[in-house]
Amino acid sequence: MFQLLFTVLAFNGPLAIIVGYITVVIGMGNGLGAPMAYIACGILIWVFAAGFTRMAHHLQNPGGFYAFVTAGLGKPAGLAASFLALASYYFILLGATAYSGLLMQQLVSGTLHGPHIPWWVWMSVWVTITATFGYLKLDLSARVLTYLLAGEIVIAGIYAGCVTAKGGAEGLSFNSFTPQMAMSGSIGLALLFAIMNFGGFEATAIYREExxxxxxxxxxxxxxxxxTVTVLFAISAWVIIQALGPSHAVAAAAANPTGVVSDTIGQFVGRWAQLVVSILVNTSVFAGILASHNIASRYVYNLSVDGILPRRLANVHGRHGSPHRSSVAVSIATVVGLAPFILFNANPLVLYAQLSGVYGYSFILLLLLTTVAVFCWLRRQTLPGVTAWHRTIAPALAGIGLCGVLWLTTTNFKLLLGSSSELAYITMGGVFATGLSGVAVALLLKRKRPHVYQRIGRQ
Known part of the structure; x- marks a missing residue:
């Protein structure tokens, strides 16, 4: 179980989020109330999971959101969900891979004063390593991710312990956990950014066969x-606020979101810790890349098993037990997708921010689709161990909460994407077009290839 857990946790790159993302929630979101944003999102995801895990127990299908939406809302909606999920994991894979090259360049040439090597060269190294691990048995990837994640958790714990023991910058304060602080600033943006850090947990169902x-x-x-995610990120947000000092935290986080945590690590833990964190942030992003690659590979595999994609991609390696051809296809698609950005010398940091925004919006849409599917499917069944909480109450509450988050995301999509209004609208249209293309393909298959249509959703 722990290998699966660490594989899913690694998707988010916990240390990378602590060092460079929670500060965005503090600086642009609800300020000192950032810990409560993570707690609120954790409760929402937990309510969602009540029905999700019950359905996973009885459906016994490794298709993830693809299978769940198909079972609950029908094959066209299911294929729409699969297209949306695959696209979202592909985009976050592209963005994180580009960002990994920039981080490695900064570590080698900046922190370690080594040679200046272009970011795309380092990125190519990470692509090669990811492709190798993705081809091999899941257990090997899980072991690597476990070791990397353990290092992240240890250094995060040391940081939290040192800040707490030294009383922070202005003495310890727990005002962050009060309702007044929770609702301060832009609570909408805070919830929007925080919920994105809960991504990837559907992988617990995707790896069912493994x-x-x-x-x-x-x-x-x-x-x-x-x-784990709720507690880790809520406590980390509180620790960062204490390290900066409540009176300066919001301004400092807004002014330097990617560097201010590293500065406080040097202040409260030591210069050695800054170096360790610089290295572990690189491995943290790599862990997220590998986890994204593995999930995307499983989506390609499931679609290939169903005949939506070429059946040859559904082959499982005889010795490793991995969907090796699907993994190779994802690796090739990653190289092809990144090539234009290298040719046109795109800024990898901007690319990462924008593609993360696309992933976040798609993720919220998928959660909403899935919770509606869970509600519909469980209400049609009479199953042991399924109560009114699993069948009706939890999916309804999760649906209401996710509708609110989706509305906030839609109205603030320009900020999420970090772009102009025109590009934001075009991108949002592209997300919906991706889902609608899944519906169109399903309806076409129903007419032209009904035997393939019947298999949609790993049925």
């Missing part, structure tokens, strides 16, 4: 993931 005793492992791993 884990032991999935009926017990999947719900346990899902719930532990939600609790």
């Amino acid at each position: 884990v032991k005793d999935p009926d017990r492992t999947i719900p346990r791993a899902t719930n532990i993931f939600i609790i």
Whole structure:
């Protein structure tokens, strides 16, 4: 179970979020109330998971959101969800891979005073390493991710302990956890940015065919993931605020969101810790890349098994047990997708921010689609262990909450994407067009290839 849990946790790159993302929630979101934004999102995802894990127990299908939406809302909606999910994981894979090259360049030439090597060269190294691990057995990737994640958690714990022991910059304050602070600033943006840090947990269901005793492992791993992410990021947000000092935290986080945490690590822990964190942030982003690659590969595999994509991609490696051809296809698609950005010398940091925004919007749409599917599917079934909480109350509450988050995301999409209004509208249209293309393909298959249509959703 723990290998699966660490694989899913690694998707978010916890240390990378602590060092360079939570500060965005503080600086642009609800300020000193940032810890409460993570707690609120954690509760929302936990409510969502109540029905999700019950459905996973009885559906016993490795298709993730693809299978869930198909079972609950029908094959056209299911294929729309699969197209949307695959596109979202592909975009975050492209963005994170480009960003990894920039981070490695900064580490080698800046922190370590080594040779100046172009970011795309380092990026190519990470692509090669990711492709190798993606081809091999999942257990190997899981072990690597476990070791990397352990290092991230340890250094985050040391940082939190040192800041707390030294009383922060202005003495410890727990005002962040009061309702007044929780609702301060832009609570909408805070929730929007925070919920994106809960991505990837559907992988607990996607890996059903590759884990032991999935009926017990999947719900346990899902719930532990939600609790761990909520506690880790809420506490980290509070620690960052204490390290900066409540009176200066918001301004400092807004002025230097990617560097201010590293500065406080040097102040409270030591210069050695800054170096360690610089290295671990690189491995943290790599862990997220590998996790994204593996999830995208499983989506390609599931679509290939169903005949939506070429069946040859559905082959499983005889020795490694991995969907190796799907993994190779994702690796090739990654190189092809990144090539234009290299040729036109795009800024990898801007690219990462914009593609992360696309992923975040798609993720919220997928959560909403899935919670509606869970509601519909469980209400049509009479199943042991499924109560009114799982069947009706939890999906309804999650649906209401996710509708609110989706509205906030839509109205603030320009800020999420970090772009002009025109580009934001075009991008949003592209997200919906991706989903609608799935519906169109499903309807076409129903007419032209009904035997393939019947298999949609790993049915």
